[in-house]
Amino acid sequence: MSEVRKEVTQFRELLEQALEVSCEFLRGLERRPAACIDAPPLPLESLPRHGMGTAGALKEFQRRVMPYLSGSAGPRYWGFVTGGSSPAALVGDWLAAATDQNPATFGDSIAPVVEVQVLNWLRQLFSLPPSFDGCLTSGATSANLLGILCGRQFAGRVQGMDIAAEGVSGASIQVFSACPHASSLKGLAMAGLGRNNLTAVACEPGTERMDTVDLARALCASDSPGKIVLASAGTVTGTDFDDLTAIASLCRKYNAWLHVDGAFGLFSRLLEDRRHWTEGIEAADSITCDAHKWLNVPYDSGIFLTRHTDLLEQVLAVPSPYLPAGNGQPHFMNRGVENSRRFRALALWFNLRAYGREGVAQIVKDNCLQAAQLSKWLASAQGYDLLVPCKLNVVVFRPRNCPDIRAWLDRLNRSGEVFMTPGQWDGRDAIRAAFSNWSTTNAHVQRVIRLLENKGD
Ligand SMILES: Cc1ncc(COP(=O)(O)O)c(C=O)c1O
Known part of the structure; x- marks a missing residue:
């Protein structure tokens, strides 16, 4: 009998021991x-044979x-x-x-339905319009990556290119930001846009908040048809919030993708007196938030929302014969970095149900x-x-x-x-x-x- 099968009758006892150890740690x-x-x-021990x-x-x-x-x-x-x-x-x-469970696809369990419900609750929690949809991610870094990848796909579309299909070579894409989180620079590196290839927009004096006059100047001066603006709703040191209304209006004018990193700052929408800091976010193309920060769910758990799931799925789609028809429901393997994925939604579902x-x-x-x-x-x-x-x-x-x-x-x-x-x-x-x-x-x-x-x- 295999080592594992020998334990089949001890499952309960082992879980009770683990519960004791967990409680000891938590207490x-x-x-x-x-x-x-x-x-x-x-x-440095070698792998035990038994x-x-x-x-x-x-x-x-x-x-x-x-x-x-x-x-x-x-x-x-x-x-x-x-x-x-x-x-x-x-x-x-x-x-x-x-x-x-593996909520990658619809058709074998309710697990992806739970994720759909959690995304719906998150939209309500943050007072975002129903046009936002997306997926749970492993954290804000991967959510920022998804925002950048969607922006890249959008920038390609503007130039008549399908970058997910054809590759980024030959595309002209300029990325603008004032005070991006380091994880967005990592995202630019992963997306093939280059972490050093960022057009730095000035900050308002003494803050980490984007100077929108400087952004307008930079967008106007750009001769790149593909443009992405990375804005912040809560910078990591100064806790500054970019003026999203003004930035969204500039993005519309210059046909730029607007991604907002609200990893923790999005939670300010739950505070009556600070909700106005994120006014204008409804017009963003994509938004990052973290659940393992202020939602207090265990690692690793992030949130990606976009008004353009068509673009998200163009980039992340898995051309696979084993994907059943979705019947109008998303296959989450077509939305996130992972194909197989953890039943991450359950911790959020419990948290939001309970509190x-x-x-x-x-x-x-x-x-x-x-x-x-x-x-x-x-x-x-x-x-x-x-x-x-x-x-x-x-x-x-x-x-x-x-x-x-x-x-x-x-x-x-x-x-x-x-x-x-x-x-x-x-x-x-x-x-x-x-x-x-x-x-x-x-x-x-x-x-x-x-x-x-x-x-x-
Ligand atoms: C504004 C912001 N964006 C992104 C991140 C990266 O988050 P994670 O470590 O969950 O990937 C952080 C982490 O502190 C953050 O504060």
């Missing part, structure tokens, strides 16, 4: 160091891996823009693994208040400079008179009390604290403030 998040900076290397069984592997995991994991799912990990996993999302994700619009909005509101709490303290603290007024969930600061910000941050992170990541502001190193975890409370912010009080120069 410990409150106390666990926010990050494990120096994880030891695993010994395995130790799942129970043995679980023990090994507890001994060799679990102690060195980060607390990134917990309340004091404020690096990058990092969400945790809500209880409902975790249950959904567990069941996605247990049921192991609804108000539940998601409450997390966003709470995190914004926590960011405001930290930034208020920093603004009046002796030893620190608050570099950017806090607008949403990101706080940008520096310890005053500190010759080496990165070394200072490294020492802070090694305390295990909090984890933050570096950024750049005014051309100099800065520190970012980003709040997007459902379990963070004001008491956690107070705890970190006490730590900072003792560390300021």
Whole structure:
């Protein structure tokens, strides 16, 4: 009998053991160091000829891996823009693994229907018109790639070319952006457009917000028939929002594709007083958002929406004899990078079913208040400079008179009390604290403030 089949009768026992270990980890998040900076290397062992069984592997995991994991799912990990996993999302994700569906095509299960429903709910969550459709992705990076690929296909169409069929050679495509996330540069590299081939648009002084006068000048000066504009709804350091109404109008005038990266900034649409920041987004051609950030579903989970699924499917279509007729429903393998794909929608489905619009909005509101709490303290603290007024969930600061910000941050992170990541502001190193975890409370912010009080120069 195969090693695996021997375990068939122990399934329940093994899952119960895994549940225990999971609960131990989750309960410990409150106390666990926010990050494990120096994880030891695993010994270079050769592949075992015979395995130790799942129970043995679980023990090994507890001994060799679990102690060195980060607390990134917990309340004091404020690096990058990092969400945790809500209880409902975790249950959904567990069941996605247990049921192991492949929602690539219609015709053998309800799993793709769940994704269709989740996309519909996301449209409603973000108050976007029904003309937007798309797919779930592995994150904002792949959603940005899809936006760039659709823009590339559009730019080809303008020139009478089908780039997905013929290739990019011979096409003339110019890409414009002011402050793109690094993942969009990666997208340009992957799309064959070149990460250095970006026309830099100026930012408004002292911000990361696109100067639309400069964009108008650059679009007007362009003699390229194919144009793509990459706009931001929430830049990663300044949390600046481009003027999407003005940019969309310029894109219409110059026949340019407009892609908006709202990986976390799109959630500002859930806040009454900040919804106007993304006015005009309805006219975007494509939009990126991340679910593993502020929606608090486990990695890896992103969202891509476009008003042009015809173009998306031209690029991503899988010419395959085993695709059944869709009966009007999308085959998701024709929309995303992957053919076979995880039942990613289930974690979102649970999350949105369990907490609804108000539940998601409450997390966003709470995190914004926590960011405001930290930034208020920093603004009046002796030893620190608050570099950017806090607008949403990101706080940008520096310890005053500190010759080496990165070394200072490294020492802070090694305390295990909090984890933050570096950024750049005014051309100099800065520190970012980003709040997007459902379990963070004001008491956690107070705890970190006490730590900072003792560390300021
Ligand atoms: C604005 C923005 N775009 C894209 C990304 C990339 O997201 P991911 O790591 O999910 O691919 C991030 C990540 O922080 C982001 O903040």
